[in-house]
Amino acid sequence: ATTRHHEWEISYQLKSPDCVRKLAVTINGQSPGPTIRATQGDTIVVRVNNSLLTENAAIHWHGIRQIGTPWADGTEGVTQCPILPGDTFTYTFAVDRPGTYMYHAHYGMQRSAGLYGMIVVAAAPGGPDAEPFAYDGEHDVLLNDWWHDSTYEQAAGLASVPMRWVEEPQSLLINGRGRFNCSASAAAAAEEGTCNATLAECDAPVFDVVPGKTYRFRVGSLTSLCALNFEIEGHPMTVVEADGHYVKPFVVNNLNIYSGETYSVLIKADQDPNRNYWLASNVVSRKPGTPTGTAILSYAGGRSPPPTTPPAGPAWNDTMYRFRQSEATVAHPAHVEPPPPRANRTILLLNTQNKIDGRVRWALNNVSFKLPHTPYLVAMKRGLLGAFDQRPPPETYEYQSYNIYDPPPNPNATSSDGVYRLQFGSVVDVILQNANMLDANKSETHPWHLHGHDFWVLGYGIGRFDPKVHPATYNLKDPILKNTVAVHPYGWTALRFKADNPGVWAFHCHIEAHFFMGMGIVFEEGIERVAELPGEIMGCGKTKGGRH
Numbered sequence: 001a002t003t004r005h006h007e008w009e010i011s012y013q014l015k016s017p018d019c020v021r022k023l024a025v026t027i028n029g030q031s032p033g034p035t036i037r038a039t040q041g042d043t044i045v046v047r048v049n050n051s052l053l054t055e056n057a058a059i060h061w062h063g064i065r066q067i068g069t070p071w072a073d074g075t076e077g078v079t080q081c082p083i084l085p086g087d088t089f090t091y092t093f094a095v096d097r098p099g100t101y102m103y104h105a106h107y108g109m110q111r112s113a114g115l116y117g118m119i120v121v122a123a124a125p126g127g128p129d130a131e132p133f134a135y136d137g138e139h140d141v142l143l144n145d146w147w148h149d150s151t152y153e154q155a156a157g158l159a160s161v162p163m164r165w166v167e168e169p170q171s172l173l174i175n176g177r178g179r180f181n182c183s184a185s186a187a188a189a190a191e192e193g194t195c196n197a198t199l200a201e202c203d204a205p206v207f208d209v210v211p212g213k214t215y216r217f218r219v220g221s222l223t224s225l226c227a228l229n230f231e232i233e234g235h236p237m238t239v240v241e242a243d244g245h246y247v248k249p250f251v252v253n254n255l256n257i258y259s260g261e262t263y264s265v266l267i268k269a270d271q272d273p274n275r276n277y278w279l280a281s282n283v284v285s286r287k288p289g290t291p292t293g294t295a296i297l298s299y300a301g302g303r304s305p306p307p308t309t310p311p312a313g314p315a316w317n318d319t320m321y322r323f324r325q326s327e328a329t330v331a332h333p334a335h336v337e338p339p340p341p342r343a344n345r346t347i348l349l350l351n352t353q354n355k356i357d358g359r360v361r362w363a364l365n366n367v368s369f370k371l372p373h374t375p376y377l378v379a380m381k382r383g384l385l386g387a388f389d390q391r392p393p394p395e396t397y398e399y400q401s402y403n404i405y406d407p408p409p410n411p412n413a414t415s416s417d418g419v420y421r422l423q424f425g426s427v428v429d430v431i432l433q434n435a436n437m438l439d440a441n442k443s444e445t446h447p448w449h450l451h452g453h454d455f456w457v458l459g460y461g462i463g464r465f466d467p468k469v470h471p472a473t474y475n476l477k478d479p480i481l482k483n484t485v486a487v488h489p490y491g492w493t494a495l496r497f498k499a500d501n502p503g504v505w506a507f508h509c510h511i512e513a514h515f516f517m518g519m520g521i522v523f524e525e526g527i528e529r530v531a532e533l534p535g536e537i538m539g540c541g542k543t544k545g546g547r548h
């Protein structure tokens, strides 16, 4: 095993990811930031210098469980104080599993400003986690959405009364590049002078293949909002990995991918080699208002756009199409890790859009999450009881009587920074129950991400989860382990994990605006087993002066 050192400087840069010049938050001048490449068992050391003039930062290593290093999870307010402008913070953690992971800002809505990248961990050769598939070459694809409003304008709008929603993004990015139509529309006119379609910076990315060879595409999504459908024109994809776990292979013509998820797919370069093909990213689940994001699959090294129209993806509102892909994603037969047969505790979480003091918020069992000013990890370890609400949030809701197809009968929620405290080593089931939003006849997809763990995905349904009926339908035979999972419109998703990683861990909707609006909870387990905290994570709230 190797220790890999990285020196990063976070700074504002004027970038034109979709040909329109905007402020971006970058790493060493780039967005996406550098890809971290490692082998299973390596230790990663990233020294982050915050050179933003006026803004805090924190970086989360998405999908890395941080076993024994909960203070390195990078979740502002949960595991650390923010890194102040001018300060340096060193993240040290092990990559103990092979697979495709990502990193991104976890401070306010900073991720949307471009602070993100990929982590690619190769399997230890010949080890038990060696890949059960073969390929000749690989490409990394990071999918994003991009707005011309700054993250500050977006956050301010979301917190206003009435709320100003972020709306659909201007562009979809592939590896940080997109293409806004500078010559069309009034929106384009508003960008006059800052839109330059001839910039190399917004040229379509090109992925080279050699005819006859098989390629692994590692695809990750860190969209702020959009559920996406990814397609490589004319090339069916065999899904082989999801969130760092090997999948029982299945073939799709296009792949639905939610923010926070990663997949590996295999394609064979077996099409007419005298032309190029599109890579396409399309919005699904919400009514699209954004053009297809494109890149080029090149057989002969050429960069010319394919002669065809880019694939438009499946019908955006075909929930069952996406549901079936969710259900098809199960563990590879040779890599099944069976879940414990039963849970010690079941937490049923009703996801609703609510209001607090006239502000639109999201809530779980009518409680909307607010981040405390003192990170939980320090507050709990030090017994700073005044740092957060000591009352536990609710474990369930009135599922017998609640109509998930109607807007919430009582739209008013409360807010809390209370924590679900889990018995160390216990098995916990969480059922995410989706419902109608404030507007009638509307329910959206939410990708839920758990820090510090992978969870087994036991089942999905559409409609109301019944604790007396649905547990009997769980897949206990070969469920996939993941760190991010979708709850479909009006649907439910059941997951199970073992609370065996000492620390404090966020669990939240990975839509940037939704977490900002309270759509998350926090788990604590085994806090007494957490080793002495590094002073580096302190310095804010009730931990002021704690660095010594």
Ligand SMILES: O=C1O[C@H]([C@@H](O)CO)C(O)=C1O
Binding pocket: 165, 353, 437, 439, 444
């Ligand atoms: O929180 C949200 O607000 C909007 C909409 O409900 C109001 O414009 C939307 O789609 C969300 O997910």
